[in-house]
Amino acid sequence: xxxxxxxxxxxxxxxxxxxxxxxxxxxxxxxxxxxxxxxxxxxxxxxxxxxxxxxxxxxxxxxxxxxxxxxxxxxxxxxxxxxxxxxxxxxxxxxxxxxxxxxxxxxxxxxxx
Amino acid sequence: xxxxxxxxxxxxxxxxxxxxxxxxxxxxxxxxxxxxxxxxxxxxxxxxxxxxxxxxxxxxxxxxxxxxxxxxxxxxxxxxxxxxxxxxxxxxxxxxxxxxxxxxxxxxxxxxx
Numbered sequence: 384x385x386x387x388x389x390x391x392x393x394x395x396x397x398x399x400x401x402x403x404x405x406x407x408x409x410x411x412x413x414x415x416x417x418x419x420x421x422x423x424x425x426x427x428x429x430x431x432x433x434x435x436x437x438x439x440x441x442x443x444x445x446x447x448x449x450x451x452x453x454x455x456x457x458x459x460x461x462x463x464x465x466x467x468x469x470x471x472x473x474x475x476x477x478x479x480x481x482x483x484x485x486x487x488x489x490x491x492x493x494x495x496x
Numbered sequence: 497x498x499x500x501x502x503x504x505x506x507x508x509x510x511x512x513x514x515x516x517x518x519x520x521x522x523x524x525x526x527x528x529x530x531x532x533x534x535x536x537x538x539x540x541x542x543x544x545x546x547x548x549x550x551x552x553x554x555x556x557x558x559x560x561x562x563x564x565x566x567x568x569x570x571x572x573x574x575x576x577x578x579x580x581x582x583x584x585x586x587x588x589x590x591x592x593x594x595x596x597x598x599x600x601x602x603x604x605x606x607x608x609x
Contacts, residue, residue, distance in 0.1 A: 387538070389538075423601075424601070425500075425599055425600065425601045425602075426584070426599040426602075431596070439596075473538055473539070475538075475539075482526075482527050482544060482546065483541070483544070484527070484529045484531075484541050484544055484586070484597060485539075485541070485597060486541070487531075487538035487539040487540070488538050489536070489537050489538045490537070490538050492536075
């Protein structure tokens with residue numbers, strides 16, 4: 384257990400479904416991140432939140448919608464996804480400025496059918 | 497933009513030393529990191545090095561930094577089967593803002609018994 388908890392661990396959804404991924408941390412961090420990890424590709428930074436404010440959106444399609452209600456919780460709302468969106472979605476948190484890097488959750492393995 | 501490159505695969509025998517290499521492009525990086533990802537898990541921070549250091553040792557791990565060549569390496573002494581995992585190099589990006597990490601593609605380390 385790293386201190387960053389992601390649920391669910393596995394998710395299978397149809398292309399017309401709507402689902403949400405949840406991330407929670409109680410490390411006192413004030414920055415949270417969503418990454419996408421696909422096979423044979425570098426980790427892709429999707430969204431960055433600092434103090435609940437979105438500070439980065441790396442040209443992510445609108446079918447992915449993040450929400451950060453407070454510094455401890457981060458959601459990724461999914462709708463009308465495509466099969467190529469199947470991947471491991473990783474949440475991470477950190478202090479805004481730190482030498483200690485990020486603390487990652489275990490990820491949600493998403494399969495779109 | 498920033499780029500971090502790693503070789504994709506390394507195979508070693510148990511008990512040997514492993515050396516995983518990484519090159520990066522952002523000369524203003526403040527910190528550089530090594531993360532480990534075991535199957536089905538998120539990324540775990542192994543170690544980090546400040547950019548004004550040449551070397552850092554932590555038990556079986558030795559990090560070497562050649563800032564002139566923008567080359568980072570991770571040496572694992574006495575490699576064990578439990579070290580089998582994907583290893584990611586990361587740099588702090590965007591002029592040293594340490595809450596923005598750029599990751600490499602990862603190196604799969606396979607340890608043969």
